[in-house]
Amino acid sequence: MMNHIAEVKLGLARHADAADLIEANRQSRHYHHPFAAPFIDQEGFDSWFSQMLTGASRGLVARHASSGGIIGVFTLSQIALGNFRSAYLGYYGMVAFAGQGLMRQALDLVLDHAFTEIGLNRVEANIQPDNHRSVALVERCGFEKEGFSPRYLKIGGEWRDHLRYARLAPIPERG
Numbered sequence: 001m002m003n004h005i006a007e008v009k010l011g012l013a014r015h016a017d018a019a020d021l022i023e024a025n026r027q028s029r030h031y032h033h034p035f036a037a038p039f040i041d042q043e044g045f046d047s048w049f050s051q052m053l054t055g056a057s058r059g060l061v062a063r064h065a066s067s068g069g070i071i072g073v074f075t076l077s078q079i080a081l082g083n084f085r086s087a088y089l090g091y092y093g094m095v096a097f098a099g100q101g102l103m104r105q106a107l108d109l110v111l112d113h114a115f116t117e118i119g120l121n122r123v124e125a126n127i128q129p130d131n132h133r134s135v136a137l138v139e140r141c142g143f144e145k146e147g148f149s150p151r152y153l154k155i156g157g158e159w160r161d162h163l164r165y166a167r168l169a170p171i172p173e174r175g
Contacts (some may be wrong), residue, residue, distance in 0.1 A: 008071060008102055010109040013052055013059030017070075018045045021061070024070040024094045031095035034156055035131045038073065038092055056080070056087075060113065062106035064097065071097045074110045076123070085121040087114065091134075107141045115169040122169070126152055126162040135163065143167040 013021075022045055025038040032038060039045050052059035056079040062071040072093040079087040089110070093103045114120045125143060127134045139145075143165040152162035 006105060007065050008105040008109060009063050009065050010060055010106060010113065011063070013049060013061050013073075015049060017061050018042060018049070020070055021045060021073065024096070028092075028095040031098065032092055035128055035134070036092045037156060051077075058118070060110055062102070062109070064102065069096060070094050071102045072106050074106070076110070076114055076118070076120075079118065079120070081119070085119060087118070087120055087123055089114075089123050089125040091125075103137055104140055107137060111141065111167060120169060122166055124164065124166045126164050128155075128160050129163055135165075138165045138167070141167065 022040060026040045039048050051057050057075060057077040060074040064071055072091055075090040076087040111123060114123050125138050126149060145163060146166050147164045149162045149164050151159035153160055
């Protein structure tokens with residue numbers, strides 16, 4: 001595991017996470033609908049995991065510190081370094097841990113990883129307007145709303161509008 005806060009441990013996705021992720025996604029299928037459609041079988045996991053290995057993406061798994069249950073999955077994708085230092089954030093939580101504030105702890109760890117470990121300056125999250133829980137989560141974690149993107153992403157065979165949020169890295173203090 002790479003980091004933890006109280007009840008949450010965050011680590012890079014590993015092939016060994018497959019069975020736990022597939023089962024957690026199956027149990028949370030109705031909870032995710034219609035905002036996300038995560039993999040629910042080995043083939044889907046393999047496809048997702050291969051993107052974490054070959055592209056400019058990083059998959060992170062948040063687990064409950066004591067039970068080891070999966071709280072949520074986070075993806076930093078299209079990671080660009082150089083002068084841009086930016087990435088897109090995707091995530092979803094699991095129904096078994098809903099409403100406990102653990103996704104907030106997990107997202108704080110993801111942002112710390114993005115800003116300190118990767119060295120990003122900006123993390124952008126695009127969220128469907130009716131996904132009130134996701135909007136509330138990013139707002140609680142300091143993201144600022146930047147705009148609205150019509151027909152931004154195709155989910156479940158339909159082009160869906162999204163709200164665009166971003167969080168910038170803290171400016172280091174000069175000493």
